[in-house]
Structures are given as structure tokens and as C-alpha cells.
Amino acid sequence: MSQALHPMLNTAVKAARTAGALINRASLDIERVTVTAKSHNDFVTEVDQAAEAAIIETLLGAYPGHGILAEETGRTHGAKDSDYLWIIDPLDGTTNFIHGFPVYAVSIALAFRGQIQQAVVYDPSRNDLFYASKGRGAFLNDKRLRVSKRSRLLESLIGTGFPFRKGDNFKRYLKMFEEVMQHCAGLRRPGAAALDLCYVAAGWYDGFFETGLNPWDIAAGSLMITEAGGLIGNFTGESDYLYQREIVAGNPKIYAQLVSILAPYTRIIKDDEASATAPAGSAAVPDATAAFVASADADAPAAAAPKKAPVRIRKADLAKAKDDDAPF
Numbered sequence: 001m002s003q004a005l006h007p008m009l010n011t012a013v014k015a016a017r018t019a020g021a022l023i024n025r026a027s028l029d030i031e032r033v034t035v036t037a038k039s040h041n042d043f044v045t046e047v048d049q050a051a052e053a054a055i056i057e058t059l060l061g062a063y064p065g066h067g068i069l070a071e072e073t074g075r076t077h078g079a080k081d082s083d084y085l086w087i088i089d090p091l092d093g094t095t096n097f098i099h100g101f102p103v104y105a106v107s108i109a110l111a112f113r114g115q116i117q118q119a120v121v122y123d124p125s126r127n128d129l130f131y132a133s134k135g136r137g138a139f140l141n142d143k144r145l146r147v148s149k150r151s152r153l154l155e156s157l158i159g160t161g162f163p164f165r166k167g168d169n170f171k172r173y174l175k176m177f178e179e180v181m182q183h184c185a186g187l188r189r190p191g192a193a194a195l196d197l198c199y200v201a202a203g204w205y206d207g208f209f210e211t212g213l214n215p216w217d218i219a220a221g222s223l224m225i226t227e228a229g230g231l232i233g234n235f236t237g238e239s240d241y242l243y244q245r246e247i248v249a250g251n252p253k254i255y256a257q258l259v260s261i262l263a264p265y266t267r268i269i270k271d272d273e274a275s276a277t278a279p280a281g282s283a284a285v286p287d288a289t290a291a292f293v294a295s296a297d298a299d300a301p302a303a304a305a306p307k308k309a310p311v312r313i314r315k316a317d318l319a320k321a322k323d324d325d326a327p328f
């Protein structure tokens with residue numbers, strides 16, 4: 001690495017490499033790894049758990065006063081009231097890992113007062129380290145990343161993720177898939193969202209969309225994209241996407257074209273709609289992280305988080321997809 005890294009990023013890199021070494025060792029004898037189903041099609045292995053423990057130990061060893069939001073242990077570790085929150089996916093792409101399909105990664109982001117400041121995504125099977133600090137660019141190993149320059153969706157390569165959990169709305173996804181497919185040059189689904197976002201930052205994909213992702217899947221990759229000159233948001237083009245379970249990203253031109261296709265499929269309940277339906281006297285969500293952790297129903301439509309940035313993209317007709325919002 002040619003430039004001096006921010007000390008917090010340095011710690012995250014150390015944690016990610018430690019977890020990556022553990023994952024690489026386990027991948028040599030994958031048959032011995034114990035796999036447990038968290039729910040239908042949603043797996044966790046002892047490697048996910050060991051990697052998460054190693055990451056948390058490294059991060060809290062350096063910053064004992066910081067908070068932790070991690071996929072396998074939630075908010076059980078770290079401070080509960082810190083301005084700093086580490087958001088961790090110890091092994092993104094567990095299904096690939098279990099099958100020996102070498103597309104998986106460790107993802108670690110640091111948010112300060114809700115804004116992602118530092119990010120690492122480490123692909124241990126290629127020894128590829130993606131990293132970014134807010135305002136200082138995104139890198140793959142030593143190379144500065146820039147999003148692609150392609151301006152026509154018709155010529156673009158787009159990444160996505162398929163819904164696969166019980167209760168996911170497959171019908172709604174298939175409609176989006178069909179529309180995007182007909183307007184682009186190709187669609188890819190490698191199976192690790194954190195890497196998908198890095199591929200947008202690297203310009204390998206021109207855009208990406210997925211529903212049902214959690215903050216640990218996207219926190220680190222989102223900073224890679226913005227630091228590489230790209231945009232990321234929810235289906236209506238707003239930047240409050242971290243806890244909203246729908247995401248679209250791309251270079252600015254392709255992002256705009258994807259938003260105009262995907263906006264009708266949004267499930268976000270807007271502030272104005274939410275306040276129109278909220279019981280009198282009900283309070284606004286004070287803290288999106290707390291609301292996310294408290295929400296037991298992972299498939300419920302996401303409530304709009306407090307507004308942070310203006311809408312970038314004109315709204316498409318939201319009515320279009322309203323007739324198809326129920327799981328089949």
C-alpha cells in the first residue's frame with residue numbers, strides 16, 4: 001500500500017486479513033466445516049462465527065469504546081452509546097464458501113454518527129484488498145478505483161442478487177429482473193453483495209441492484225462506490241439506503257437509468273405517507289440502527305429513515321408496481 005492509511009482503517013485491514021487467513025485455512029478442508037441453517041437457505045458456519053470473533057477482538061482491542069453491529073452476534077459486543085459503530089460481515093457469500101465457489105469476502109465498515117468513514121472488503125481467495133476512507137478515495141490493493149464511464153444502460157454490465165429466503169417477494173423481483181435484463185448488455189449474480197459493490201467501484205460492473213440486503217452486506221461497499229465517483233441509493237434514488245433493504249448503485253449515468261426502472265418497485269414507506277398513517281402522537285424513528293436491531297420481522301417494508309440528503313433523481317410513477325407487493 002503506497003499511502004499511509006487512517007489508523008482506524010489500518011485496524012480494520014488487520015482485522016479483515018486475520019479473518020481472511022482463517023477463512024482460507026478452512027477452505028482447504030471444506031468438508032470438515034460445520035454448517036447450520038439459520039433459516040431456509042440462510043446458512044452460517046463455524047468459520048463465519050470464528051471470523052467474526054477474531055474481527056471483533058481486533059477492533060475492540062484497539063478501540064474498546066466503540067460500538068459493534070455484526071451479522072452473527074448483532075450488538076452484543078462493544079459500547080452501546082458510542083458515536084462510532086463498526087458494521088461487520090465476517091464472511092459475505094457463505095453459500096459460495098460452503099460449495100468451494102471462490103467468491104466471498106470479509107466486509108468491515110466504520111460509521112461515525114451514521115456516516116460511513118472507513119471501509120474494507122477483503123477477498124481472501126484472491127488476496128484482493130478493497131479499501132476506502134471518506135474523502136481519500138477507494139483502492140484495490142495499490143490501485144485507485146474509478147467507476148466505469150459507460151453512459152448507456154443498453155451497453156452496461158449489471159450485477160444483482162436473487163431473493164432466496166422464505167417470504168421474499170420473488171414475483172416482484174422477477175419483474176425487475178425482466179425489465180433490467182431487457183435494457184442492459186448482461187446481468188451477473190456471483191453471490192457476495194459486498195464484492196458486487198466493489199465491482200461497481202472498480203468499473204467492472206456499470207451498475208448493481210438488489211433487495212433484502214442488510215447493513216453489514218452494503219456498509220463497506222457503499223463507501224467504495226462513492227469514493228470511486230459512483231452513486232448508491234434506494235430504488236427512488238435517495239441516500240437513506242443502509243437499513244432499507246433495497247439498493248441500487250452505479251456510475252452516475254447508469255445509476256439514474258436504473259433508478260428510473262426500479263423506482264416503481266420501491267417498498268420504502270415515505271415520511272409523508274408514514275406520518276399520514278401513524279397513530280397520533282407516535283414518535284419518529286430516533287436511531288435507524290436501534291430500529292433495525294429491534295425489528296424482528298426481516299421482510300417487513302422498511303420505514304423511511306430520517307432524511308439526510310436531497311433526492312437526486314426524478315421520481316418515476318410509483319403506482320406502477322403497487323398492484324404486486326405481496327409475496328406469493
Ligand code: IPD
Pocket residue numbers: 043089091092093094095161162190191192193194212213217
Ligand atoms: C449474502 C450475500 C448474497 C446476497 C444475500 C446475502 P451472506 O450474504 O451477500 O450476495 O444475495 O442477500 O445475505 O449471508 O453470505 O453473508
Ligand code: CA
Pocket residue numbers: 089091092093193216217
Ligand atoms: Ca452478507
Ligand code: CA
Pocket residue numbers: 048071089090091092093094
Ligand atoms: Ca455473512
